[in-house]
Amino acid sequence: MRQSRKASITMLALAVFSFVLWAMAPATATTIKVATDSDIIKLPDFNVSPMLVSAISAIVMLGVALFVGWLAVKKNRKAPRWAIVLFGLAFVVQALVLLFSGKTMTISDLLRGSLVLAVPLIFGSMAGVLSERVGVVNIAIEGQLLAGAFTSALIASITHSLWLGLVGALIAGAAVSWILAVFSIKYVVDQIIVGVVLNVLVIGLTSFFFSTVMQANQSVFNSPPRFDSIAIPLLSQIPVLGPMLFTQTAIVYLMYVALAAVYFFMFKTRWGLRVRAVGEYPLAADTVGIKVYRTRYISVVIGGALAGLGGAAFTLGSVGAFGDKMTNGAGYIALAALIFGRWNPILAALAGLLFGFAQNLQYVLTAVGSPVPSELLLMLPYALTVVAVAGLVGKVTGPASAGKPYIKS
Amino acid sequence: MKLELRGITKRFGAMVANDKVSLTVQPGEIHCLLGENGAGKSTLMNVLYGLYQADEGEILLDDEVQKFAGPGEAMAAGIGMVHQHFMLIPVFTVAENVILGHEPTKFGGVLDLKQARDKVRELSNRFGFDIDPDAIVGELPVGVQQRVEIIKALISDAKVLVFDEPTAVLTPQETDELMAIMKQLRQAGHAIVFITHKLREVKEVADRITVLRLGKVVGEAKPTDTAEQLASMMVGRAVDLDVNKGAPKLGKKAFVVEGLNAWNEAGTQVLFDVSLDVHEGEILVIAGVQGNGQTELTEVILGAHARTTGKVSLDDQDLLGKSIKQILDLGLGFVPEDRTQDGLVGEFTIAENLILDRSDRKPFAKGPSIQPKVVREFAQEKLKQYDIRAQSIDSTAKQLSGGNQQKVVLARELSRDLRLLVASQPTRGLDVGSIEFVHDQIIAARDSGIPVVIVATELDEATQLGDRIAVMYRGKIVGIVPADTPRTVLGQMMAGVA
Numbered sequence: 039m040r041q042s043r044k045a046s047i048t049m050l051a052l053a054v055f056s057f058v059l060w061a062m063a064p065a066t067a068t069t070i071k072v073a074t075d076s077d078i079i080k081l082p083d084f085n086v087s088p089m090l091v092s093a094i095s096a097i098v099m100l101g102v103a104l105f106v107g108w109l110a111v112k113k114n115r116k117a118p119r120w121a122i123v124l125f126g127l128a129f130v131v132q133a134l135v136l137l138f139s140g141k142t143m144t145i146s147d148l149l150r151g152s153l154v155l156a157v158p159l160i161f162g163s164m165a166g167v168l169s170e171r172v173g174v175v176n177i178a179i180e181g182q183l184l185a186g187a188f189t190s191a192l193i194a195s196i197t198h199s200l201w202l203g204l205v206g207a208l209i210a211g212a213a214v215s216w217i218l219a220v221f222s223i224k225y226v227v228d229q230i231i232v233g234v235v236l237n238v239l240v241i242g243l244t245s246f247f248f249s250t251v252m253q254a255n256q257s258v259f260n261s262p263p264r265f266d267s268i269a270i271p272l273l274s275q276i277p278v279l280g281p282m283l284f285t286q287t288a289i290v291y292l293m294y295v296a297l298a299a300v301y302f303f304m305f306k307t308r309w310g311l312r313v314r315a316v317g318e319y320p321l322a323a324d325t326v327g328i329k330v331y332r333t334r335y336i337s338v339v340i341g342g343a344l345a346g347l348g349g350a351a352f353t354l355g356s357v358g359a360f361g362d363k364m365t366n367g368a369g370y371i372a373l374a375a376l377i378f379g380r381w382n383p384i385l386a387a388l389a390g391l392l393f394g395f396a397q398n399l400q401y402v403l404t405a406v407g408s409p410v411p412s413e414l415l416l417m418l419p420y421a422l423t424v425v426a427v428a429g430l431v432g433k434v435t436g437p438a439s440a441g442k443p444y445i446k447s
Numbered sequence: 448m449k450l451e452l453r454g455i456t457k458r459f460g461a462m463v464a465n466d467k468v469s470l471t472v473q474p475g476e477i478h479c480l481l482g483e484n485g486a487g488k489s490t491l492m493n494v495l496y497g498l499y500q501a502d503e504g505e506i507l508l509d510d511e512v513q514k515f516a517g518p519g520e521a522m523a524a525g526i527g528m529v530h531q532h533f534m535l536i537p538v539f540t541v542a543e544n545v546i547l548g549h550e551p552t553k554f555g556g557v558l559d560l561k562q563a564r565d566k567v568r569e570l571s572n573r574f575g576f577d578i579d580p581d582a583i584v585g586e587l588p589v590g591v592q593q594r595v596e597i598i599k600a601l602i603s604d605a606k607v608l609v610f611d612e613p614t615a616v617l618t619p620q621e622t623d624e625l626m627a628i629m630k631q632l633r634q635a636g637h638a639i640v641f642i643t644h645k646l647r648e649v650k651e652v653a654d655r656i657t658v659l660r661l662g663k664v665v666g667e668a669k670p671t672d673t674a675e676q677l678a679s680m681m682v683g684r685a686v687d688l689d690v691n692k693g694a695p696k697l698g699k700k701a702f703v704v705e706g707l708n709a710w711n712e713a714g715t716q717v718l719f720d721v722s723l724d725v726h727e728g729e730i731l732v733i734a735g736v737q738g739n740g741q742t743e744l745t746e747v748i749l750g751a752h753a754r755t756t757g758k759v760s761l762d763d764q765d766l767l768g769k770s771i772k773q774i775l776d777l778g779l780g781f782v783p784e785d786r787t788q789d790g791l792v793g794e795f796t797i798a799e800n801l802i803l804d805r806s807d808r809k810p811f812a813k814g815p816s817i818q819p820k821v822v823r824e825f826a827q828e829k830l831k832q833y834d835i836r837a838q839s840i841d842s843t844a845k846q847l848s849g850g851n852q853q854k855v856v857l858a859r860e861l862s863r864d865l866r867l868l869v870a871s872q873p874t875r876g877l878d879v880g881s882i883e884f885v886h887d888q889i890i891a892a893r894d895s896g897i898p899v900v901i902v903a904t905e906l907d908e909a910t911q912l913g914d915r916i917a918v919m920y921r922g923k924i925v926g927i928v929p930a931d932t933p934r935t936v937l938g939q940m941m942a943g944v945a
């Protein structure tokens with residue numbers, strides 16, 4: 039009862055805000071560009087009025103808020119998921135149209151960039167899924183990403199091989215998570231503390247080697263090749279989504295495969311069932327003969343390897359070189375995506391995409407010269423997390439034994 | 448399959464939990480392992496199940512010595528266990544729980560849940576259980592969860608079945624049904640070890656009885672022995688199982704609850720229109736299976752529950768809306784359900800725990816400072832009066848056994864000027880000897896003219912202690928009846944049937 043009321047109150051407040059935005063909406067139209075050059079079917083550009091869109095959004099939002107409130111008070115029911123999605127969509131559309139008023143919004147740029155930014159987040163959230171589902175809290179995603187980014191840049195620079203760079207990233211991420219696993223499983227140290235310490239350690243190490251080795255000899259140690267975008271025939275020509283999903287680098291395609299594999303293994307296989315059992319109730323898993331420690335080690339380390347790949351997405355995928363502390367908190371946002379996505383790899387990936395979108399929006403808006411200060415826009419992903427988790431999603435419960443060591447007598 | 452344990456010894460540090468325990472269970476036999484809490488029953492079974500490694504002794508199945516490095520090997524050898532604390536994953540479905548550890552798969556790793564469901568249905572039908580393989584275990588009633596545990600043991604083709612205190616969480620009806628299931632399993636030739644400390648159940652199903660005390664086998668008993676004989680074997684001295692209490696001398700109606708509703712933090716309603724009253728000098732027992740709103744009711748009385756409507760009053764003063772401290776000052780004595788968690792501070796000494804709620808007032812404090820001498824004298828006196836077995840009043844509470852912890856809480860609560868005593872399962876986990884003592888103290892409180900509310904989950908305790916019994920089911924009072932109401936009627940009320 040209280041949870042659903044809270045959701046409807048949050049929604050009402052946002053709806054009121056939306057009406058305020060409507061009242062302030064500028065008269066200049068927003069041009070929306072949907073088509074890209076490669077599309078099979080070319081959709082025309084069109085103009086929309088921020089006033090009209092605001093009006094529709096505000097009314098839809100108010101409607102949904104009232105409906106959810108009615109459900110909460112009269113039926114004592116939670117807000118249905120479709121209502122939350124519809125509400126969020128209305129709000130985002132309104133915000134976009136207002137922000138781009140008098141300018142051209144190129145949908146494919148917006149989306150494609152979002153995915154690129156989301157790749158490390160999604161790899162990171164997969165690491166979180168694998169680790170926390172088996173009962174080990176993984177604050178060290180940040181460190182795993184950074185270690186992957188550094189190692190892949192270094193190895194790819196030296197060997198001139200992208201693929202060896204990726205292997206290096208895998209191993210680096212796995213190594214960091216292996217340390218996490220040893221300290222949390224074997225030495226039962228507080229998992230949050232180990233995670234934080236590991237992050238600091240990796241930042242320190244990479245910064246040190248960056249300034250002493252890489253910067254001293256940039257051309258040898260920090261000029262890795264970069265993955266090219268590969269447009270997949272046909273698929274990449276689908277309007278709107280095609281360029282976003284299927285004109286990407288090999289790392290992104292690798293991510294699709296990894297995501298599908300993690301989901302499949304976690305929910306459809308014997309291995310996944312055991313991983314989840316260990317994360318929920320290790321003693322029960324033990325009583326049916328499952329090796330709790332081994333399961334934990336394996337899952338945590340594989341997760342770390344995936345996060346390492348996410349790190350390579352920075353250096354070999356988008357930037358093209360390692361930069362000091364370049365992950366810049368992505369590991370923590372991946373953690374938020376994990377919780378927002380309720381420890382489900384697919385939902386977490388969608389949450390990661392949302393955060394990537396918020397980040398990219400900030401770049402695009404700065405590029406088209408939006409009047410909104412970019413510092414304010416920088417807050418967007420975080421503000422979004424807080425509102426979404428606290429106001430709409432409500433209490434989410436992760437794996438029951440996450441963070442608790444298992445001590446065998 | 449015949450099970451034999453020979454001279455099993457298991458130590459935890461210096462403490463000997465099992466001391467050369469030997470036991471033989473024939474196929475088609477229900478063998479009762481009887482003993483007080485802490486006697487070492489669960490430890491022995493965990494050794495059998497490969498969860499613990501014995502320090503000495505051996506396990507034989509059909510006269511062959513076995514070595515179990517882990518539960519997986521014990522299971523493979525044909526041992527199944529229904530654990531005291533269910534070993535089920537609450538968020539998994541029945542089918543997932545049942546197959547965990549030996550999952551049927553196709554294409555070398557993909558779960559074959561269809562096969563799992565079919566197996567669950569088949570076993571479910573064979574024993575007349577009505578279990579949906581796709582139900583989420585955490586959402587099932589406890590009695591049904593237990594059947595899932597039984598299916599889990601049977602599905603891996605267990606020939607030796609261990610039930611560790613299976614009736615602790617069941618309603619009387621469910622208990623009867625479980626007994627029937629056990630008899631059915633005996634018929635099918637399983638060797639069954641049944642652990643309990645409830646004498647009634649032992650007498651009903653046991654073929655043979657082995658009594659364990661302080662980790663040692665005291666001897667065998669016969670199902671035909673009287674409850675008193677069994678109890679004194681368990682405790683090691685003569686015990687009186689009857690509660691001696693005279694007719695109540697009722698005073699005025701002192702404690703009244705009217706139309707009480709309460710909601711938990713998630714917003715689910717947990718108490719529905721609860722009304723009851725207790726006279727001075729009367730014991731009202733709230734009977735019911737655990738988790739039917741009793742905890743919430745006592746929390747409301749204590750003032751620890753915020754989301755309520757209705758009326759709760761003591762001596763014509765409204766309690767709802769008052770803080771815990773205000774309510775305690777009005778004269779509430781409260782013995783919580785989970786004494787280690789809510790009743791005591793484990794790191795504090797016995798002396799400190801005895802004055803926990805009065806450390807700021809006379810005679811224990813003068814101004815801002817505590818009077819150590821008064822505190823110590825008080826503690827010495829209570830230690831003697833309540834027969835609290837501890838090295839000294841400076842031992843910390845967590846060093847005490849459960850029974851002695853409970854005595855500390857009781858000593859503290861009863862040594863104040865009370866206007867109402869509320870005790871949740873006051874004898875839970877106590878040995879037979881301590882139970883006697885605690886019951887006497889509660890009756891003494893009643894006879895001094897205090898209204899008393901007892902939450903009981905065991906019918907015997909409810910009928911022995913209560914002057915009247917209010918039965919709770921799913922947050923409602925099903926009815927308030929005299930204490931001499933037949934067990935069967937009470938059982939039906941507790942199951943929500945009547």
Ligand SMILES: Nc1ncnc2c1ncn2[C@@H]1O[C@H](COP(=O)(O)OP(=O)(O)O)[C@@H](O)[C@H]1O
Pocket residue numbers: 447459462464482483484485486487488489490491
């Ligand atoms: N893992 C353990 N570590 C230390 N002591 C234990 C452990 N398990 C049980 N004990 C102790 O062994 C004794 C027997 O416990 P248990 O077998 O659970 O008794 P029962 O099942 O008969 O109530 C108790 O004193 C208990 O405190």
Ligand SMILES: [Mg+2]
Pocket residue numbers: 488489490531611612
């Ligand atoms: Mg036990």
